[in-house]
Amino acid sequence: MTSVPDRIADDIEREILAQRLDSGARFALRTELIERFGVSASAMNEALRILRERGVVQVKPGAQGGVFIAQPPPQVRLGVLDLWFRGLQVDAVELFEARSALEDSLSGVAAERATPADARDLDWALEELRERRADPRLYLEATMRFHGVIARAARIPVLAGMYESVVTLLRGALVRAEFAVPDAQAALARNIEVHARLAKAIAAGDREALAAALADHRVDLVRLGQPDRSPGRDSR
Structure with a gap:
């Protein structure tokens, strides 16, 4: 059963993420939070301790103090996306590397087995990518759905299931996604x-063109800075 401080910490974290507050911004006074949540000082202190351990807030004493937004570095730099996760038992970069390896393997088989219906599904998934480019989280979701279509087109249920398991872990643990640069559209x-x-x-079953596209896809994952936190970084 979740404790009161845990529930408060979760509520505050969701509010902070929804408001997309800048690092260093003042969120609230401790006394304001105690009054708003109707809890004891000790319960709020424990909730704030949990949030500090998560890297979500900093608590500063004094007249100019209060609860301020902390900004931990992104755990993954995926091309132009910075991604933050919570609750994973393994390094998020390793999960993305597993995802990339599965995508490469499944793409080759899909080129041999894809049907006209699979080709249409890929076109629809590609159109969704174009429509979701304004929002980093939605764009990541659309990317994973695109590669999910490829996984299903390969018709290897065990590998497709492994891919979906990795994606499910990433979806469930993702707490924030931001563009890594001010103008990411190019x-x-x-x-x-x-x-x-x-x-x-x-769709064409063109293995040579597929190999070239996959090579560019791997490079694209680490094109921007922080290559040590990018999946596939050794392939550059």
Whole structure:
């Protein structure tokens, strides 16, 4: 059973993420939070301790003090996306590397087995990528759905199940997604073009074109800074 401080910490974290407050911004006074949640000082202190351990807030004493937004570094830099996770038992980068390895393997088989219906599904998934490019979290979701179509087109249920398991872990633990640069649209356009090449190569059964598209896809994952937190970083 979840404790009162845990529930308060979860509620505050959701509010902070929803408001997309900047690092260093003042969120509230401790006394305001005690009054708002109707709990004891000790319960609120424990909730704030939990949030400090998660890297969500800093608590400063004094007249100018209060509860301030902390900004831990992103755990994963995925091309132009910065991603934060909570609750994973393994390194998020390792999960993305597993996802990438499965995508590469499944893409090759999909190029041999994809049907016209699979090709249509890839076109729809590609259109969703274009429609979701304004929101980093929605774009990541659309990307995973695109590769999920490829996984199903390969018709290897065990590997497709492994892929979905990795994606489910990432979805469940993702707490924040932001664009890594102020203007990410040029990089996103390039990323969409790479995915369009993947879809075309798989639909045509063109192994040479697929190999070239997959190579560019791997490079695209680590094109921007912080390569040590990017999946596939050794392939550059």
